[in-house]
Amino acid sequence: MISKGKARKPFSQKSFEYKFAPAAPTRWLIAFVVRCTLLSFLFLLGAQFGMSQTTPTVLKVDPPSWWAGSSLNPVRLLIHGSNLRDARVQTTGSGLRVVGAAKTNERGTYLFVDIAITPQAKPGTRQLRITTPQGTARASFEILPPLNRVPNFQGFSPADVMYLLMIDRFSDGDPSNNDPPQSRGIYDRKNKFYYHGGDLQGVIDRLSYLKDLGVTAIWLTPWYDNYDHPNQIELKEEKPSTGFHGYNPQDFYSVEEHFGSLAKLRELVDTAHRSGIKIVQDEVVNHTGPYHPWVDDPPTPTWFNGTKAKHLKNVFQTWALHDPRPVEELKRETMEGWFLDFLPDLNQKDPEVSRYLIQNTLWWIGATGLDGIRMDTWQYVPNSFWHDWTRALKREFPKFTVVGEVKDGDVIHTSYFQGGHVRDGADSGLDSLLDFPLFYSVRHAFAEGKKLDEVPKTLAKDYLYNSSDILVTLLGGHDDGRFMSEKGATIAGMKLANAFLLTTRGVPQLYYGDEIAMTGADEPTTRGDFPGGFPGDKRNAFSREGRTKDEEDLFEYIRKLTHLRNELEPLKRGELINLYVSDQQYAYARKIRPKAGEVVFNPDSAIVVINNDIKPATIEFDVEPLRLSDGEDLRDQLNQRNYVKVKDRRLKVTLAPRSAAIFANH
Ligand SMILES: [Ca+2]
Ligand SMILES: [Ca+2]
Ligand SMILES: [Ca+2]
Numbered sequence: 017m018i019s020k021g022k023a024r025k026p027f028s029q030k031s032f033e034y035k036f037a038p039a040a041p042t043r044w045l046i047a048f049v050v051r052c053t054l055l056s057f058l059f060l061l062g063a064q065f066g067m068s069q070t071t072p073t074v075l076k077v078d079p080p081s082w083w084a085g086s087s088l089n090p091v092r093l094l095i096h097g098s099n100l101r102d103a104r105v106q107t108t109g110s111g112l113r114v115v116g117a118a119k120t121n122e123r124g125t126y127l128f129v130d131i132a133i134t135p136q137a138k139p140g141t142r143q144l145r146i147t148t149p150q151g152t153a154r155a156s157f158e159i160l161p162p163l164n165r166v167p168n169f170q171g172f173s174p175a176d177v178m179y180l181l182m183i184d185r186f187s188d189g190d191p192s193n194n195d196p197p198q199s200r201g202i203y204d205r206k207n208k209f210y211y212h213g214g215d216l217q218g219v220i221d222r223l224s225y226l227k228d229l230g231v232t233a234i235w236l237t238p239w240y241d242n243y244d245h246p247n248q249i250e251l252k253e254e255k256p257s258t259g260f261h262g263y264n265p266q267d268f269y270s271v272e273e274h275f276g277s278l279a280k281l282r283e284l285v286d287t288a289h290r291s292g293i294k295i296v297q298d299e300v301v302n303h304t305g306p307y308h309p310w311v312d313d314p315p316t317p318t319w320f321n322g323t324k325a326k327h328l329k330n331v332f333q334t335w336a337l338h339d340p341r342p343v344e345e346l347k348r349e350t351m352e353g354w355f356l357d358f359l360p361d362l363n364q365k366d367p368e369v370s371r372y373l374i375q376n377t378l379w380w381i382g383a384t385g386l387d388g389i390r391m392d393t394w395q396y397v398p399n400s401f402w403h404d405w406t407r408a409l410k411r412e413f414p415k416f417t418v419v420g421e422v423k424d425g426d427v428i429h430t431s432y433f434q435g436g437h438v439r440d441g442a443d444s445g446l447d448s449l450l451d452f453p454l455f456y457s458v459r460h461a462f463a464e465g466k467k468l469d470e471v472p473k474t475l476a477k478d479y480l481y482n483s484s485d486i487l488v489t490l491l492g493g494h495d496d497g498r499f500m501s502e503k504g505a506t507i508a509g510m511k512l513a514n515a516f517l518l519t520t521r522g523v524p525q526l527y528y529g530d531e532i533a534m535t536g537a538d539e540p541t542t543r544g545d546f547p548g549g550f551p552g553d554k555r556n557a558f559s560r561e562g563r564t565k566d567e568e569d570l571f572e573y574i575r576k577l578t579h580l581r582n583e584l585e586p587l588k589r590g591e592l593i594n595l596y597v598s599d600q601q602y603a604y605a606r607k608i609r610p611k612a613g614e615v616v617f618n619p620d621s622a623i624v625v626i627n628n629d630i631k632p633a634t635i636e637f638d639v640e641p642l643r644l645s646d647g648e649d650l651r652d653q654l655n656q657r658n659y660v661k662v663k664d665r666r667l668k669v670t671l672a673p674r675s676a677a678i679f680a681n682h
Contacts, residue, residue: 071151072099077144078269078372079379081158082133087412088378090115090132092371094315095146097153100127106145111137111159126315128368133159160383167289168385171417172233172296174485174523175588177578179231181528182494183239183275184211184260187218187549187558196273199244202258203274205550208540209257213550216276216284222549223291225558229531229571230578233294235390237494238262239281240300241270243307249358250306252540261494261543262298263392264305264359268376278383285385294387296419297380301373301405302393303359311360316368321352321361328353330361334395334424338432338439351396364401373401374408381413390450390488394420395433399442406435406445419448419488419523423495425456427477436482451487451522453477458491461628462513463502468628471516472597472604478521485521485589492527494543499530501537507566508674511573512626515654515676518577519606519624521592531574532557532567580653584680586622596637600629603637603669622680623650627671634670650679 074097082091095105101124105114111134118129127146139161146153163169172178188194194213195203204210219236226234242259243266250257262272271278285295304310311324322328330353336346354361364370380386394402409416422430430453435445457474460466478484491513492499499505499513510533517524529546536542548556556562563571581587590606597603607621621642627633644650644662652658660667660679671677 070099070148072103072146072148072153073097074100074144074146074153074155076269077155077157079375080156080269081160081383082379083160083162083382084111084133084137084139085135085162086133086378086382088375088408090130091375092128092130092368093144093157094368094372095127095129095144095155096125096309096315097127097146098125099148099150100124100146101148103127103146103148105129105131106147107131107142107157108145109140109142110134112142112157121315122317123313125313128315131157163382163385168285168387169381169413169416170294170387171415172294172388172419172523173417174521176232176294176523177230177518177581178233178235178296178488178523178525179226179229179528180235180237180490180493180525181219182214182237182261182543183216183219183272184214184237184262185543185545185549186214186528187222187546188213188215188551189217189219189221190215190276191551193274193276198273202244202246202260205545208543209252209255209260211258211260211274212545213274214545215274216271216280218549220280220284220287222558223288223293226293227291229526229575230582231293231526233296233388234288235296235388235525236298238265238298238300238392239271239275240265241267241272243305244273245307247306250356259305263300264307265300266305266308268372269379282384289385295384296388296390297386298390298392299377299380300392301362301364301377302396303355303361306358306360308360315372316366318363318366319369321363322354324360327361329357330355330396334429337395338429351398355393355396361396364397370401370404374405377405377409378412381409381416388416389418391418391420394446394449395422399440399444402444402446403442410445417447417486419450420446421450423450423452425453427453427474427480431477431480431482434482447483448486448488448523449481450493450525451489454487454522455490455493455496458513458516459499459502462491462509462516463499463505465504465509465628465630468600468602468626469597472594472602475520475592475594487522488525489517489520489522490525490527491517492530492542493525494527495539496542497537497539498527498535498542500533501535501542506674507533507570509628510570512628512674512676514574514577515624515678516626518574518581519587519622519678520604521606524581526574531571532563533570576654580678584619584622584653584678584682585616586620586680587678590621593641595623595639595641596625596635598635600627601633601635601671602626602628603635605639605642607642619681622653622678622682623667624676624678625669625671626676628674630673632670632672634668636666636668638665639667640665644681648681650681652677653680653682654678 076096078094100120115130120127144155205212242264246256328349331349333346336342422433457470461468548558586606590608593605595603603625605623610616648662
């Protein structure tokens with residue numbers, strides 16, 4: 017296969033930059049014009065030496081590799097090139113054979129062909145020969161060694177503490193990829209919408225920091241290759257932006273060159289696994305980036321919903337999706353409309369698109385060993401597709417888990433998308449959702465200081481979910497202003513929010529930098545650079561010496577909570593039992609219900625008491641459901657000097673203003 021990197025020969029602009037020093041967009045334009053001139057020259061040169069314009073060529077093979085023994089066999093290849101009409105595909109080498117006839121699109125630019133891998137096939141590179149009456153093109157295909165089931169493909173669970181980081185903004189471990197030749201001029205740390213240099217090596221370098229913080233799973237923003245030039249379509253503050261966030265895939269089978277390579281990604285997964293940390297991939301299947309080559313040259317006529325010239329615009333009327341009597345036009349605009357009117361909406365009802373996307377997901381997992389997926393824009397993709405996608409995923413990787421992004425504060429709405437029910441004609445099979453309803457309640461109570469009882473009132477709607485224990489809970493993320501930038505936010509409130517998040521039901525997710533109280537009120541500023549992650553930073557907040565007193569205070573508090581969660585089994589998998597609720601006080605327990613035959617070692621329960629008031633509070637409540645013995649002492653795990661005694665199956669607790677306690681017989 018001619019890899020994409022090789023196809024785009026690095027073009028040196030040094031002399032231009034030296035003479036004219038033009039602005040980045042202008043530089044890109046110059047590079048583009050010169051590249052076009054060069055390509056035309058090479059084309060003419062080819063014609064001169066007798067290469068026919070009708071000779072088949074191959075630019076790319078998706079997927080470029082697969083493993084023997086997969087539940088998906090044969091694999092369907094999508095070969096991109098030119099003059100591929102009426103091509104026959106043959107394989108050379110053992111362990112690989114073509115099944116059935118190849119299919120091409122009208123323009124001869126895309127070819128679909130199925131290849132079967134024999135279970136005994138030895139790992140290594142094989143050749144594909146693509147032959148038409150006008151000639152033969154060759155491409156490579158690799159058979160990968162199947163990865164071990166342990167420690168790969170483990171899925172996440174409520175026993176995990178997840179950490180969301182933006183690759184570009186977390187840590188720059190390799191300055192040599194900051195301004196790569198194939199995408200010169202879109203690195204600028206002073207521009208909020210350009211690349212800042214963070215990469216996969218940076219994440220590897222910070223694994224010990226994350227381990228110390230108590231993180232057991234990392235969700236990284238997408239690492240797909242995004243476009244290599246400024247985005248002139250999506251203007252931010254009236255200027256071109258870039259795909260530093262990763263949500264505008266340009267190539268679903270390649271790692272963004274600013275972040276590293278597939279080999280570096282494999283190294284990250286392996287190193288993280290050795291530290292007991294899982295890796296969660298952020299995937300997008302609803303749309304492609306605006307400059308994806310498919311937009312002007314789709315592999316099938318129905319690859320996208322509409323075309324660049326004629327398509328619906330997404331109107332985000334998501335309520336219509338679960339309306340039993342929907343206005344069909346609204347529903348269609350929501351499912352098939354292009355995000356922001358320019359993100360091309362993939363048509364998963366086209367069987368080739370569906371097959372391509374399912375294989376792409378399996379490939380990232382099978383080729384790297386990752387453990388979970390956070391799926392972007394879940395609700396804008398049909399359930400019939402999700403049904404097939406999750407079924408294929410679980411067949412190959414039974415322990416794997418997926419969390420879907422349904423950004424909505426209403427439990428009635430979000431719960432509709434969890435698997436376990438037939439919705440809109442199919443069961444999506446989705447394991448988990450980001451718990452945005454709880455996120456908003458947490459922000460109101462702990463950041464703004466509003467009534468705390470909004471939190472248990474939101475949890476009271478858990479009956480609507482097929483399973484609420486696996487929901488991913490959060491108090492911050494990259495699409496919202498940071499907790500510490502909310503009106504009324506304080507370190508004390510942030511501590512309470514973390515005490516709640518790390519002891520209630522669900523899989524807690526931290527947002528990078530929240531552990532050191534980073535601020536940022538809106539979408540670009542919430543994605544700030546982690547101090548110390550980048551060459552030349554004035555201080556290094558990854559180390560204790562580099563943190564301010566407040567930062568260190570918060571960091572240590574969160575660290576204590578994650579480690580407690582790790583030590584106290586009930587905090588990981590105990591049933592959530594509410595014990596007391598008032599305007600600004602909330603007490604609850606986590607208690608393990610032993611499985612048949614299971615012996616649970618003490619403590620089998622923990623009691624969390626939170627006072628969100630600005631005054632001290634004394635509350636008394638019944639602990640009957642926990643079956644604690646009268647006279648038993650329970651110690652506050654956050655402050656070992658505090659303890660309470662069970663009396664007449666009740667507890668009386670006094671708490672300082674805006675504070676929390678975690679009582680356990682430990
Ligand atoms: Ca870098
Ligand atoms: Ca790129
Ligand atoms: Ca869609």
